């Protein structure tokens with residue numbers, strides 16, 4: 001089975017994130033880049049399926065030069081090879097452009113299954129997997145907490161508010177996973193060493209046959225018009241209890257329309 005897993009490099013979850021004054025896009029150099037947390041689950045799922053069924057796992061990313069570190073991390077977890085789409089004209093791409101670029105990169109490579117995380121922690125749009133499925137004409141099985149492949153069919157448990165729905169499709173198909181699906185492995189020392197020798201195909205937009213007019217900030221359907229730093233936290237109100245603390249708190253809550 002040929003499996004592709006799409007991973008995104010995002011600013012470290014715990015870092016203070018800022019937008020650039022020049023074009024209001026995320027300042028990616030201001031924080032360390034890490035693999036989007038949910039994509040670690042996607043990589044783990046791809047590896048478990050390939051280990052159980054036999055097959056090859058290709059990790060795919062679109063991102064700046066240093067996103068290569070994220071490809072290496074997936075390779076050190078056990079993926080076999082990587083594809084890194086990197087080009088200055090990709091800067092500022094929105095979800096539509098990202099899905100176009102990823103779909104064109106995945107197209108024609110004979111993947112049986114394409115696995116995504118269900119959302120990125122920097123933009124949280126949670127739309128790229130569905131958009132890529134639509135562009136590739138693949139069945140989309142999103143928000144999976146369990147994935148099973150038997151023969152040429154894939155079945156997932158799709159998380160819902162009430163529990164889960166069982167959704168099934170024939171391969172090739174696209175799946176996105178939630179964090180309940182597995183427990184991602186840590187790269188071993190052996191895995192880290194082996195990753196250095198694994199092949200990574202680096203593509204420009206010309207190599208991938210992409211139309212520059214559909215990519216980047218100028219082609220984006222959304223824009224940030226203005227932004228401001230979060231105001232510093234105001235000092236809280238201290239209620240001194242001189243036997244009437246309860247009444248004072250009730251007055252405060254009532255004044256602010258909490259009760």
Ligand SMILES: Cc1cc2nc3c(=O)[nH]c(=O)nc-3n(C[C@H](O)[C@H](O)[C@H](O)COP(=O)(O)OP(=O)(O)OC[C@H]3O[C@@H](n4cnc5c(N)ncnc54)[C@H](O)[C@@H]3O)c2cc1C
Nearest residue numbers: 007062092094095117119120123124125126127128220224
């Ligand atoms: C507040 C805000 C402001 C924004 N401002 C702008 C703006 O000014 N201009 C603009 O053009 N866009 C803007 N965007 C859009 C945003 O930057 C892109 O839409 C975003 O990169 C793609 O959506 P996502 O990362 O949220 O993907 P999601 O749909 O949340 O990602 C789901 C999964 O898709 C895969 N995936 C996503 N991206 C990649 C990737 N690059 N490579 C490989 N796999 C990937 C991963 O598996 C991921 O888990 C803004 C978004 C927000 C929330």
